Amino acid sequence: MPKQRSTCTRCSMKRQKCDRQTPCSRCVQNKEAHLCTTEWTNGYNPAVHRKYPRKSVPPTPQSSTGEVNGAQIPHVNPQAWSSLPNSGPGLPLHLLPQVPEGAFIPSIEPHDQSKLPNPSSTNVDFVTYGRSDVADVSMGTLLQEKEAYARKEALMEKTLNQNRTKTCMDDALTNSFSPAAQSVEVFHLQSLLPHKYQVLRMVDYHDRCMSYWTGGIYHAPSFRKSLLEAYGESDEIDLRDHDWRWAALLFSILSGAMIGSPEADSAAWGFSDSDKLKLSRAWGNAQVSCLHLGDYASRHHIYSVQSILNMHTSEHLVGSTKEWAAYQAASTVIARGLGLHKLGRHPDDGKSPLEMTAEQKDALLQREVGRRVWNALSAQDWLCSTSQGMYSLQKRHFSSLPPGHFDEETMMPVRDDNTPTYTHISNYLHEIAYTLVRYLDDMLDAPDLSAKYHVVLRYDAIMRAMPLEKIPKFLDPRTPYNPAWPQWTAWARRSYQASSAHKIIMIHQSFLGKSFKDPRFMYSRWACLSSAKIIIEAMDKRHPEEPQWWVEQAFVVTAGLCLGLDLFHRSESDAESTEHQTWLEKAIKILEQWPTSSVAAHGIRLLTSLLQEYTKKLGGSKPDSRPGSISFPHNIAPQALAAEASETPVDTTPQSDPIDHEPWANADYDVDMLVFEDLLDGLPMQTGLDNNAFYESMLSLTNPF
Known part of the structure; x- marks a missing residue:
């Protein structure tokens, strides 16, 4: 009985020593552990897979019947071999099957056509044999196959040598930390989580008092439900059992609530005034660590974008402004990768949730949250345009609709602008931001100083008219305040009054210095x-x-x-x-x-x-x-x-x-x-x-x- 093969096919084809482990050290070193196997694809072929090819036989005259040294060689069907992609033009010579002269080449009869390699095969191990995959040597094919192999749990468990239940710690794509550093970082993150009742109170405060400012970029009732499920009957969350990107959103909420809350509220949660800056910065850093542990840059998820956008509530207060700007740029790329810029009209948009199935309701919620996130990203980019002299997102490059107005708890549509919703505020801010973008474009197109000042005067009138014509009624100081409205509506009224005045300064900022000297x-x-x-x-x-x-x-x-x-x-x-x-x-x-x-x-x-x-x-x-x-x-x-x-x-x-x-x-x-x-x-x-x-x-x- 022949001895069972122990050298892997990769080492055999590369004529290199194999340590005969599974996977072998060379394949692991070459990042080919998922391809390491002792099984030849489509079986062993000595004409291709022989480790030491025989010496070439001196050529001898051959008859038309294929006679060599008196031996009868069957006639080779040239059409059958030409169907193999290895004989096609344009392939590198090292990918072509090397058949020694004088080697036995079997004839290919019509009834044996089924034994030919499948042209539709997607096996990435094309080096070992002249398979049809060579015709599609593309990055997309290779990466797709690599990911398919990575998804096989059995092979991953062998490669990682894990003997316990897989958690997020076992994710092969988490490459930002070494195993030792990752273990230490996870322990540190776990130690930063406050007590359960403190977490729940801070999350509730962020929902009631701070979510309006970001336009409801995350659905607070859904997040609250997931948080309670994460705790269960326990008083602690094991972060290793949950998505690191979800944990990043949690830490961003904690950081924002801590630095943003008045001292009286944070004291009621059990934190001193001296803790506010220290803990807010620590939780902000924890959020960044969670993003890297979740490999946010290559594994796109809306949690990553939401956590980065929510950083905006705290990072400027604790001083990490440039760091936030870098992550904001990354969040735009992630949002595009998720298709948030293409959330156009949907047949279910006009339906009442009472008429929808559970799946339709969930899809509606995901669409609306995606629109809110993209709305916030584009507004923040545009609001910086007048100071930076440029912007990244062109309105004609995306088709997402503005988010609709819904009750946060029931997701029932809100039909009038006299009922406060987060999206009334965010959509109004989005219009202001787009006005600033148009102002910048017109200023850049103006040929001289006089023309530029005419642009300033024109947009001064436009900006002054917006609080009178387009502002939601519950934000309008001319509308009587309703005590039944949420508490944040009174705060938003005052804030947007100051914001409107600030936009006038932004319009005139380039001429303020000149106005001290030139009466024009x-x-x-x-x-x-x-x-x-x-x-x-x-x-x-x-x-x-x-x-x-x-x-x-x-x-x-x-x-x-x-x-x-x-x-x-x-x-x-x-x-x-x-x-x-x-x-x-x-x-x-x-x-x-x-x-x-x-x-x-x-x-x-x-x-x-x-x-x-x-x-x-x-x-x-x-x-x-x-x-x-x-x-x-x-x-x-x-x-x-x-x-x-x-x-x-x-x-x-x-x-x-x-x-x-x-x-x-x-x-x-x-x-x-x-x-x-x-x-x-x-x-x-x-x-x-x-x-x-x-x-x-x-x-x-x-x-x-």
């Missing part, structure tokens, strides 16, 4: 100053139980900058000088309400320095002869301030002494920038303020959404 642009000066006062007045009416939003803090800083710069272009006898100084002091006091926010701390530094310089100017004190007597660190972007705040509390009390120089990170600035063109010229150079450092610091602050 005086309207821009008035528009920015009046909008700044509206912002400060609206934020001064903020309810103490509201969550904090970095956007609103950035609104206040922007308003204070406009008023502070105007002070340097007025005489001391001007009555408005005293008024604007009072407004500026009020802006600083408003920012002092958020001691844990890097955006607020950054703004306090800027506005306090402006106020100090103006006070020196009024007192007639001579500026320090040293350049930049009140200079800023090279990087006072939110992420740098957040790093400092992690070690020492941010002192928001105005100091009379100049700000000391401190070592900071590389001089790179926040991607969300409010580009006030020509403000460097607008700030008088005779002041003691380091204009270059101030200008860079101001640019690093905002373009809030």
Whole structure:
């Protein structure tokens, strides 16, 4: 009985030593463990698979009947062999079957055609024999076969040598960590989860008080249900038993709820004020780790996009702005991979959930959540367009409809805009964002300064008309407030009043510096100053139980900058000088309400320095002869301030002494920038303020959404 084969086919064909393991070490090293086998595809063929081919026999004259050394060789049907793809043109020579001269070649009779390789075969192991797969040597075919092999549980268990139930830890695609590092990271993530009742209360708070701001990008009732199922009867969640991308969404919700909630709420959950920044940053980092453990970049899932979008509620407050921007770009790619940009009209869109089956209801929910996510992605991209001078998503490149208006619990359609829903807010914000995109395009097309200012005036009128014509009724201050509405509607009313004023500043920002010197642009000066006062007045009416939003803090800083710069272009006898100084002091006091926010701390530094310089100017004190007597660190972007705040509390009390120089990170600035063109010229150079450092610091602050 012949000895059972122990050398794998891959090593045999490559004429290399095999350690005869399953899989062998060479196949594992070459990342071909899924192809390692001792079985020849379609059986062993000595003409092709012989390890040491015989020496070639010297050619001898052959008769037409195929006689060699007196032996009768059957006639070979050339048409039959030409049907094999190996004889086709264009293939590399090393892929062609090497048949030694004088070797026995059997004839192929018509009744043996069934034994020919199947042209439709998709076996990736085409090196071992002249199979038809050679005709389709494409990346798609190879990757498809590789994934098919990877899905075979038995082979994977042999390769990974696992003797326990498979969990997410066993995923072969999780390559971001070594096995040892992965085990340590999972243990660390597990230790970061707070107690069950704390998790449930924070998730509930995020749903009631914060989901409206992101437009309901995740369905809170469904997430709450999945969270309760994950806990079951236990008081702990074993993260290894759940999707890491789902865990990333959980940590992003915890991080946002912790940093966004008022101190009274977080204290009721059992957390001290000193824990807020530390835990929010730790949970934000845990979210990123979960994304990598779930291999989010190659295994696309809507959980990944939702968790990244939800980072927006906390990352700017704790200072990880640039990190969020990088992940946001990745989330757009993932959303496209999921087809969220192609969620057009569906036959079931107009139906009532009462008329649908359970499957139809689930499909409706998935479509609407997908539309909400894409709506949020495109709006955030467009809202940055005026500050960055560009945008990535073209409206003509996607066909997704705006999300519909539904009751979150029952998914029953809401027919009027007097009933508050998350999507009423997000759709209105989307219209504002698209208006800014059109403004940018028209500004880029304008040939000269005069034409550009006409564009500014035209969009000033458009932006002022939007709160009067297109705003949902429950957000309109002219509509009487209904106490039966959710609590967040009162907060959203005030926030969108400040947001509308801020968009006017965004429209005029490129002409604000020119307006201090050229009377042709005086309207821009008035528009920015009046909008700044509206912002400060609206934020001064903020309810103490509201969550904090970095956007609103950035609104206040922007308003204070406009008023502070105007002070340097007025005489001391001007009555408005005293008024604007009072407004500026009020802006600083408003920012002092958020001691844990890097955006607020950054703004306090800027506005306090402006106020100090103006006070020196009024007192007639001579500026320090040293350049930049009140200079800023090279990087006072939110992420740098957040790093400092992690070690020492941010002192928001105005100091009379100049700000000391401190070592900071590389001089790179926040991607969300409010580009006030020509403000460097607008700030008088005779002041003691380091204009270059101030200008860079101001640019690093905002373009809030």
